[in-house]
Amino acid sequence: MTKPNTRIATHESKTVTLLFIGVALSYLLLFLGLPLFAVFYGALSKGWELYWTALQEPDAWSAIKLTFIAAGIAVPCNLVFGIAASWAIAKFEFKGKSLLITLIDLPFAVSPVVSGLVYVLLFGAQGWFGPWLQAHDVKLIFAVPGIVLATIFVTFPFIARELIPLMQSQGKEEEEAAVSLGASGWQTFSRVTLPNIKWGLLYGVILCNARAMGEFGAVSVVSGHIRGMTNTMPLHVEILYNEYNFVAAFAVASLLALLAVVTLMLKSLVEWQAKKSGEPLHHGA
């Protein structure tokens, strides 16, 4: 009959439980729920018609297109890097490995504004390669390539840091067995490694894509804010907001908020699938 006694001591009283849940949920509602609702409310506050008109603006369209282009280049680049880095780090032993892992995390420690600044210093008019680029009529800064580069920089670690701990925890016995049975390197990777890491890979891609499409600070520094040319969706939101065109600003923002909601849903789905298939993910915060 010790059960009821331990329950009193290992669980809080009903009042405290309700109080904790109440305070925690109020906090989340105030800081997460209300802002999310306010985005859509702001977008639709003057009716659907104005909402659609705002989204059909040519400048809005070109911002949407550029956002997809930047993410469409940055995510595959960082995917290839993430696979190469995790293969080298997880499947082999070499000196300087922990330094390499720290360096891969570096872009997360850098302010987005500084991430943009470094490319201005390299490729801007006064930068290292500035005169050479100008002589050859190539424009990287205040142009699309600079935006893509800045996006690659800020999303650099996402996929690698998801895959490295995952592949490390799986070891290399399965791959060694495949190779010793005569499989080629590519066969080993595509038939043994890839099925083992597919959920982690997908998880990394989802997070990487969300950040790539939503990045503001880094892209803002290299963009030059040329309407219809070098504005991504987040930058377009800023311009509209600063012009006091709130409905249009929130209309474009609502698309980004929708992207965030879809990202969260896919993320939960992948976590759930990974758990079900016995391949639990490693969460980096």
Next chain:
Amino acid sequence: MASFRAHSVLPGFNLALGFTLLYLSLIVLVPLSALFFKTATLGWVGFYEVATGDRVLAALKVTFLTSLAAAVINAIFGLLVAWVLVRYRFPGKRIVDALVDLPFALPTAVAGITLATLYAPHGWIGQYFAAHDIKVAYTPLGIVVALTFIGLPFVVRTVQPVLEDVEAGVEEAAASLGAGRWDVFRRVIFPAIYPALLTGFSLAFARAIGEYGSVIFIAGNMPYISEIAPLLIVAKLEQYDYAGATAIAVIMLLISFVLLLGINALQWWTSQRGAR
């Protein structure tokens, strides 16, 4: 084979590591080194003059204090949220759990304009503060609000898994030895989750130091009062003061490095305790 790596039957090491190092150098290391070379053109005296300028010091102070305040708020409420999500059952818990990551998924500019609208004097939340003559948006308080939003998931997500691993048996043992609920928390649970809590706090703090997008809309950006260091970098860039902008960037980078080292040490400490 070269002695710097152990022998392995698996193929692709040279290709994988070669590509990794090349890509890392081109995208991250060379661009970051440009920062230090550019600062070197200022010389030590020039760097010191920029770094100790009134406006720069004020911006660094605002950045540091608001980030600290937001990280403290997130440590307290993050612990509570993690506790509630791990220990209690309530309807809609899975949705709430997923929603915690919203600040990671929502673009910072969207968060910025939304929070600025909500906390403006006539906004849904700001009006209640305005009734008591408190201004939130366009003051340092507004910066704290934005930084609290973007740092919210860190503490929850670092504490949550550790809290799940605290064994019920330990708590029961403590309780059966006569410890009250508060004693069990203070002496058994808290020591177990303390390193994770500190890690989450540091991550939220580090993220807040560099944050730009969500802050600039709500901050008001008054020099000396509500101007953050990343914004000052942008302001200097717009005046084509590249060396000045770079000097501030280097200061911020050094702060980030120190924080990154601290966080790595904390995580190592956490894993050591877990392995015990």
